[in-house]
Amino acid sequence: MLLHRYANPTRFLKLANAILPWAAGAAAILIGAGLYYSFGKSPPDYQQGETVRIMYVHVPSAWMAMFSYAVVAVASAVGLIWKHPVAHVVAIAAAPVGACFTAICLATGSLWGKPMWGTWWVWDARLTSVLILFFLYLGFIALANAFDDASRGERASAILALVGAVNLPIIKFSVDWWNTLHQPASVTKMGMPSIHTSMLIPLLLMALGFTALFVALVIVRARAELAARRIRALRSARIHRDAAEGVSA
Amino acid sequence: MSAFFGMGGYGGYIWPAWGIATIVIAILVFASVHAMRARERELAQLEAETPRRRRARGDAASVEGDGA
Numbered sequence: 582m583l584l585h586r587y588a589n590p591t592r593f594l595k596l597a598n599a600i601l602p603w604a605a606g607a608a609a610i611l612i613g614a615g616l617y618y619s620f621g622k623s624p625p626d627y628q629q630g631e632t633v634r635i636m637y638v639h640v641p642s643a644w645m646a647m648f649s650y651a652v653v654a655v656a657s658a659v660g661l662i663w664k665h666p667v668a669h670v671v672a673i674a675a676a677p678v679g680a681c682f683t684a685i686c687l688a689t690g691s692l693w694g695k696p697m698w699g700t701w702w703v704w705d706a707r708l709t710s711v712l713i714l715f716f717l718y719l720g721f722i723a724l725a726n727a728f729d730d731a732s733r734g735e736r737a738s739a740i741l742a743l744v745g746a747v748n749l750p751i752i753k754f755s756v757d758w759w760n761t762l763h764q765p766a767s768v769t770k771m772g773m774p775s776i777h778t779s780m781l782i783p784l785l786l787m788a789l790g791f792t793a794l795f796v797a798l799v800i801v802r803a804r805a806e807l808a809a810r811r812i813r814a815l816r817s818a819r820i821h822r823d824a825a826e827g828v829s830a
Numbered sequence: 831m832s833a834f835f836g837m838g839g840y841g842g843y844i845w846p847a848w849g850i851a852t853i854v855i856a857i858l859v860f861a862s863v864h865a866m867r868a869r870e871r872e873l874a875q876l877e878a879e880t881p882r883r884r885r886a887r888g889d890a891a892s893v894e895g896d897g898a
Binding site: 620625630631632634635638639642677678681684685688689692693695696794798801802804805808809811812815816819 | 834837838839840841843844846847848850851854855858859862863865866868869870872873876877880
């Protein structure tokens with residue numbers, strides 16, 4: 582049983598290490614190109630003026646906030662149902678990355694809201710549900726680290742991740758279900774996106790760049806987590822062995 | 831140049847927004863890579879010690895101090 586839980590996930594690491602340089606390289610190139618388009622190529626918006634440039638970091642980080650949570654929830658489900666040890670590791674690796682994207686989304690949204698809406702914050706459905714998403718991430722991270730027995734922590738946090746997944750459709754459809762200050766989707770809606778190509782390009786470049794960055798960061802963090810687990814397993818094995826040696830001596 | 835940084839009067843909102851994003855991502859990347867390197871180094875050290883101890887098992891005189 583111990584062997585299963587701390588099985589060296591060699592296959593996962595092999596695949597992850599093959600992907601890592603490509604993901605990191607793609608992130609650097611795509612984000613670099615995204616910055617060039619965000620500040621150099623795209624025109625000011627006819628209504629938002631230059632503040633539209635905040636959108637090129639705000640919208641992709643909002644997408645990533647939700648995408649990361651979906652990854653955490655799916656990995657948690659896989660971990661709970663099939664007891665796959667690497668699944669929990671991926672969930673634990675992805676959660677802080679998602680929390681960071683959510684924080685960026687909230688901060689940049691606030692900095693856009695002040696000049697455009699005239700307020701830093703309103704308690705409307707979209708903003709509140711994204712704030713809840715941020716707290717779900719924090720709760721997940723806290724729960725995962727709250728137990729001495731790591732397997733209890735990962736189970737508890739996985740259950741929280743699954744329960745919190747109901748928040749994802751609420752975020753997505755909040756702008757349609759309720760009367761909110763936040764505008765509805767212009768890119769991810771039925772039919773053609775209703776924004777001009779000159780603004781769609783930086784949005785998509787940043788979104789793809791953030792996705793590649795997410796992949797690279799999850800791999801790096803998963804490697805750290807796997808190493809930490811091996812260290813714990815080796816340490817406890819050593820303690821048992823030392824104790825046995827102490828008895829026999 | 832100053833027109834670029836002024837951003838049509840919205841520079842005070844646009845640059846902090848991108849600045850916060852840059853700082854958060856930079857800290858996340860740095861912390862993640864640093865943690866990975868530190869843990870993998872510690873693990874390698876621990877694994878290098880373990881076989882020696884296994885071979886020495888039963889030999890009470892060879893019990894080393896508590897390594898890393």
